[in-house]
Amino acid sequence: MPNPSIKDEDTYQALRDDGASKEKAARIANARANDDMHPSEKGGKAPPYEDWTKDELYERAQEIGIEGRSDMTKDALIKALRNH
Incomplete structure (x- = not known):
């Protein structure tokens, strides 16, 4: 049964299959499902x-x-x- 808190189950599963943690896979999958977020773009302005x-x-x-x-x-x- 799919997890209702995961907005993009296919992306989540692909990330999990690639070895991402559950938390990280869920965070990325949900960001990609949200049109206002762009998870592939560089993040904030914090120093490395x-x-x-x-x-x-x-x-x-x-x-x-x-x-x-x-x-x-x-x-x-x-x-x-x-x-x-």
């Missing part, structure tokens, strides 16, 4: 993660609940945030 301090990266990882963040290096935090 490489310009953030390790403390800033850690804080962001904490906000979104990345496990194991306290043992991660700056590069590992960047990778975890990008793959979330």
